[in-house]
Amino acid sequence: MKKIFITFEGGEGSGKSTQIELLKNYFLKKGLPVTLTREPGGSLICEQIRDVLKDGNNGKMGKVTELLLFSAARSQHAEDIIVPALDRGDIVISDRFYDSSIVYQGYARGLGEKLVREVTKIAIGNLEPTLTLYLNIDPELAFKRKNGPDNDRFEKAGLDFHIQVRNAYINLAKKEKRIKVIDASKRIEEVFASIVKVIEDKIQI
Ligand code: TYD
Numbered sequence: 069m070k071k072i073f074i075t076f077e078g079g080e081g082s083g084k085s086t087q088i089e090l091l092k093n094y095f096l097k098k099g100l101p102v103t104l105t106r107e108p109g110g111s112l113i114c115e116q117i118r119d120v121l122k123d124g125n126n127g128k129m130g131k132v133t134e135l136l137l138f139s140a141a142r143s144q145h146a147e148d149i150i151v152p153a154l155d156r157g158d159i160v161i162s163d164r165f166y167d168s169s170i171v172y173q174g175y176a177r178g179l180g181e182k183l184v185r186e187v188t189k190i191a192i193g194n195l196e197p198t199l200t201l202y203l204n205i206d207p208e209l210a211f212k213r214k215n216g217p218d219n220d221r222f223e224k225a226g227l228d229f230h231i232q233v234r235n236a237y238i239n240l241a242k243k244e245k246r247i248k249v250i251d252a253s254k255r256i257e258e259v260f261a262s263i264v265k266v267i268e269d270k271i272q273i
Contacts, residue, residue: 142165
């Protein structure tokens with residue numbers, strides 16, 4: 069049985085959740101089973117770890133603690149949700165996966181890609197997405213798009229941090245064939261059309 073595991077990556081206000089929902093419906097309309105999940109989160113333990121990671125009062129959290137918590141959540145997420153769903157034959161779509169750790173903890177926080185990959189290996193072994201869609205948008209434009217206050221630790225990080233995140237994703241996509249860069253500055257339907265094109269091109273269902 070073919071296992072199809074699609075991950076989405078992208079910063080604040082890139083329209084990730086909207087596109088994920090559209091892709092889920094695209095597969096469901098074709099009669100294909102889909103499991104939708106997200107990181108950090110996905111199951112009870114993961115959601116509890118998510119609360120610690122996102123708590124605006126945890127400003128003092130060290131970089132290594134942060135990496136280990138994301139990785140712990142990921143390990144549990146793989147065990148509870150991703151692997152069983154792939155084994156059942158579902159198409160799994162995850163809002164973020166380990167590329168987020170490479171980019172945020174490895175590059176933006178400065179722990180390095182090598183260390184993040186080592187920890188990731190401990191957390192999830194060889195589990196790898198079939199395809200990763202990175203929704204690329206200028207962080208300034210993305211900040212303008214989104215509304216509501218910036219309360220959590222990541223939203224508070226500021227523009228420079230998000231520019232670094234974007235550059236890291238673009239560089240990672242140059243090295244990894246699995247990662248496709250999607251121009252997310254366009255209208256919702258246009259962005260989704262580019263996603264469908266990549267899916268039809270790269271995934272044999
Ligand atoms: P979330 O509210 O899910 O944001 P988004 O809508 O941007 O996905 O918050 C997740 C935040 O955690 C996001 O800013 C990215 C960050 N993150 C990491 O730093 N490392 C990781 O491994 C993951 C999964 C997320």
